[in-house]
Amino acid sequence: MFARVTNYRMKPGSIDTAMAMLDDLKPQIMALPGLKQFINMMNDDGTGCVVSVVESEEQSNANQAAVQALWAQFADHLAEPPTMTGFNIIMNESNE
Secondary structure (H helix, E strand, O other): OEEEEEEEEEOOOOHHHHHHHHHHHHHHHHOOOOEEEEEEEEOOOOEEEEEEEEOOHHHHHHOHHHHHHHHHOOHHHEOOOOEEEEEEOOOOOOOO
């Protein structure tokens, strides 16, 4: 499995709008091919991080156009373009 970690920063005053947009886009996000898990975290200052777990790096790369289109919908609310980094998952456990 493969994880894509995306760091972002929202413009001041745009957090509520961005959260509503995220809720509206949830079906599109979760329909990305190979997506196993999606976690979006954000602090009160608008800095945040998305972790998406995908079947493989190849699948993650194949999804890039769709992912960029999703991020483009947030462009007016982002303080700067998000930055993405990928990692091979070496352990993924849960107590649930």
